[in-house]
Amino acid sequence: MTKTLEGKVAVLTGAARNIGKHVAIELVNRGAKVVIGDVLDAQGEATVKELNELAGEKVAAYIHTDVTTxxxxxxxxxxxxxxxxxxxxxxxxxxxxxxxxxxFLPLDDAMDDRMLDINTTAVVKGGKVAMLYLAKRGGGVIVNTASVAGFLAGPTMSIYNASKHGVIGWTRSNDIYKHVCNVRMNAVCPTWVDTELAVDLAENDDGNPFTEIFAKMPRVKAETVVEAVLTLIEDESRNGEALLALPGGVIRPQEPISRFPELVSEEFLNIATQKAPDTVAYYKRKLEEARKREGI
Structure with a gap:
């Protein structure tokens, strides 16, 4: 395989197993070094050991990481x-x-906060930290794991859907930073993959007809999801993009809706065009302030 990522370093969260592990393997195959952050220490250490042994050198390292902080x-x-x-x-x-x-689950603050903290807020926090480190390096790319659920709705997965809608909104809001510090941000949006996460979503619903429906839903292969992630990493034209990974090996972007015509006027378009360079300059200044404040 061509070493298209030779000399690159990648940080991956939730990569001790499943899709994250598959992506880590492919990154190493393409010449990158990887750091895996997870809370599954035994599996994370085992994955790193496997990667280093296969490469015959140190290409991977593990660190226990609570992504919510x-x-x-x-x-x-x-x-x-x-x-x-x-x-x-x-x-x-x-x-x-x-x-x-x-x-209709218990009114449990910790239970609901955990879903949003890990699926959405952690992506925001990780993205803010990543932006500073990648800018320091001269640029790079952030890929967030969203889901087709970020575009869909349904009562059985309501808070999960909301969490992934948030990831899509966050990703699309940050396309300007390619022009500020050469950092792209994209989101991969797979449908159902047979992993522990899919099991989590289907189980613990006593009498819920979704369990039977879920069993018949088409699955996407892990290889398709990995291909989508690598596309978002390697194709430098991809920025602010939500890339679907679907059954049958289908990979395609999900375009955002058009701006509501009521929000557009000639005056608005003129001032937006006029102020575009000032906006980039503003964020360049804010980036330097943030790096100095955080010591990065």
Missing amino acids: YQANKAMFAFAETEFGGVDIAFLNAGIGTNANTM
């Missing part, structure tokens, strides 16, 4: 910098599906 995210990226010299790629993949059918 800035402290842990900063530690993960600093660790990657110490181990391999910097970070060029961030795959923010950690996620859960348990208790997605939430409406």
